[in-house]
Amino acid sequence: MILVTGATGQYGTKVLEHLLHKGIEAQHISALVRDAAKGQTLQDQGIELRVGDYADVDALIQAFQGVDTLLLVSSNDRGAVENRTVHHLNVIHAAKVAQVKHLVYTSFVTKPAFQHAAIADFLTSHAQTEQAIKDSGLPYTILQHGIYLEMIPIFAGGQVAETGIILFPAQEGKASWVLRAELAEAAAHVLTTKGHKNQTYVLANTEATSFQAIAKDLSGSLGKDVRYQSPPVEEFQAILQQVGVPEMYIGMFTMWASAVAQGMLEVEDATLATFLGRQPTTTAQFIKQVYN
Template sequence: MILVTGATGQLGSQIVENLLTQISPSEIAVLVRDEEKAKELKNKGVQIRIGEYTNPNSLVAAFKDVKKLILISSNDFNDRFGQHKNAIDAAKQTGVKHVIYTSMSMNDIETSPLKGFLEDHYQTEEYIKQSGFTYTMMQHSLYSDVIPMFIGEQVLETGVFFPAGEGRVAYASRTDLAEAISKIVVSDAFDNQSLPLTNIENYSYADVAEILTELSGKEVVYVSPTPEVFAETLKGFGLPEPIIQMSLGFASGIKNNDFDKPFPNLETILGRKPQTLKDYLQSVYIK
């Protein structure tokens, strides 16, 4: 039995849909907090297990008879490592053999401006290894899908305004990553490996502006403001302080080239080239 956590989320739901094209639904279970949200999966024959990372007893019950656990990192940053630890301990207690974890591909967490925000991924990796599981660490690049969060919906009118300097990112789409993860899970070829899953090219925000200019026929300018000016601008839009700080943190990490290294693993696993930034931006901004 393969169990996918976070299965009604954006990544988890796509992983499950991809798994359903490869194995029987009777071999798939999902961990959800709200059974109602998983009704369609239940109708397809997927087993629904109720639980959450902050409730260890619910995880022990949910992981019964599971051999492979796809542990999707929590999006609740309040003691995220503690939540992951609960899941890993429950997996150990119930006899799970293989843990597949969605981690991050970064050049050096120790020198990253995002260390305080993302180091829990590497703490989780280490705890999985120490716990004696067969493991696969799926070290994701930043999703292409975060770009609209950083540059906004009206970018063709406003231009790209983001304090990332000349930093580059090997962005990969969530859809490509979900497909690759499903292939990894049903194979034994990736046991005890850490796999950076990135695009085969990297891109700057100047590239984003240039591509949008080409696609739209409008001149889209890139401005990299100071962090202070950027923060004040976001405050002017009424955004909450945690969102502002998260945006500043990622801009700083990108400017530091924390995510700029491309790796071939994603292309190899997919058996095709990953979605390009141009294709992604066209799907979002050009109707």
């Protein structure tokens, strides 16, 4: 039995789709959901729903009974980053009690000296979870994801087609952007093939891309000149404040822009391409699809 957590989220849903596409019978797949009503579509496909919450260890232990392989989709708790770590530790504990045979975890690409990165708290949570998984004694596979291609339209701004300007303080930094659906496909590959136990895989693109290149690709897709501007962080924040962007989002944009500027997201790797059996979607291809 394969169990996928976060099963009604965008990533978890795609993993389940790829498992079915690979020929895994629905009766051998289960999905962890917080609200059974939201999992009705999955249940209609024959996937067993198991109700549980990352904060409820007892419910998790019950939900994990009879599970051979567990995909732990990292928590997206909107509170303190520490909440995510606690959630992950709860899942690891429950998996061990329930005698799960293989734990697969969706982590994030991490480079040396990440403690000094703009996204240090985020990366520390993943690092602590990875270590806890290794210390648990459970056979594991860690999938270190690159940043989603789907974040580019958010960072570029919803008005980029009208303004012709990308305003984002990422300087000359590059990122190895990857498509969420292809990361889900890679996870399904790991869940359905052998030889992955006690392995850590970097799932990033084979080529990193800067916002200068993104602006050039946008220019081609939109048929108009798009310029990239990387102001100092303080100036960027002031501009967003002036137009009424909530502080939470200003902080998020600044954090990720600074991480790109620091080179923390530039991790080129061929593993994803190997798992997919093809080259991952490139930034240029994604932009052409989205802005065409």
